[in-house]
Amino acid sequence: MDKQTISRDGTPIAYERSGHGPAVILVSGAMSTGATVAPLAGALSDRCTVLAYDRRGRGASGDTAPYEVAREIEDLAALIEAAGGEAALYGVSSGGALALRAAASGLPVRQVAVYEVPFAVDDADAxxxxEYTGSLTAALADGRRGDAVELFLSLTGLAPQLIQGARRSPMWSEMEAIAPTLAYDDEVMGDGRVPRDLLASVGCPVLALAGGASAQWMRQSAQAVAEAVPDGTYRALADQNHMVEPAVLAPVLAEFLAG
Structure with missing residues (x-):
């Protein structure tokens, strides 16, 4: 990250800016940094001015206790100012929930696109x-960062043997380093259900995306988001799953942002 802006509470937020055209800020999900969305930034940069940033507590950005979702919205306010005073937002997974909350807060957000925000679609999911929230809170309170990461990976549906393999991999220490931010994403997700009252106050167009090869509940969640906002559109990307390919996603986002 080669640039930095200062959020309202004094926290430095690191970001990279690339490309030209309408500004869009990429909001990563849990266990992710700005580097995670860098391939998408590259795919969009010939049509958009793209800001990819490290959310607070991750990468080159700072962190200031105590955490509140409002602080992350203030981070986005600072980034929007750095982008020229107005921007679109693209959020993936729980980053999409943050993007929607920022738009509902009244920030100068032109458009919002989200990909597979994991809102619960039934009581069992909720x-x-x-249960995940309770176990995660306990693990982090006890300093069991590895257990916190394992809880998250289990929530995503990763098989136990793959999780144990991940524990033995070189990347595990990096995952443990940002494990406390799992609590941030959990708070952003609220009670896990689609926040219909909040979404009803989003005043800009929203594109809710899901992968055609993803689980049915992911597509149902995206449809629910599109239906809950005043100006929402749902679209499924054929053959894609939660790890959407930038080359497939970028043209869809560029078309939406150009509109």
Whole structure:
């Protein structure tokens, strides 16, 4: 990250800026940094001015206690100012929930696109999310960062043997380093259900995306988001899953942002 802006509470937020055209800020999801969305930034940069940033507590950005979702919205306000005073937002997974909350807060957000925000679509999903919140809170309070990461990976559906393999990999220490931010994403997700009252106050166009090869509940969640906002569109990307390919996603986002 070669640039930095200062959020309202004094926290430095690191970002990279590339390309030309309408400004869009890329909001990564849990266990991710700005580097995670860098390939998408590259794919968009010939049509958009793209800001990819490290959310607070990750990468080159700072962190200031105590955490509140409002602080992350203030981070986006600072980035929007750096982008020229207005920008679109693209958020992936729980980063999409943050992008929607920022738009609902009244920031100068032109458009919002989100990809597979994991909102619960039934009571069983909501109970699983509540159980995860309790276990995650306990693990982080006890300093068991590795267990916190494992809880998150289990929530995503990763098989136990693959999780154990990940524990033995070189990347595990990096995952443990940002494990406390799992609590941030959990707070951004609220109770895990689609926040219909909040979404009803989003005043800009919203594009809710999902992968055609993803689980059905992911597509249902995206459809629910599109239906809950005043100006929403749902679209499924054929053959894509939660790890959407930038080459497939970028043209869809560019078309939406140009509109």
């Amino acid at each position: 109970r699983a999310r509540a």
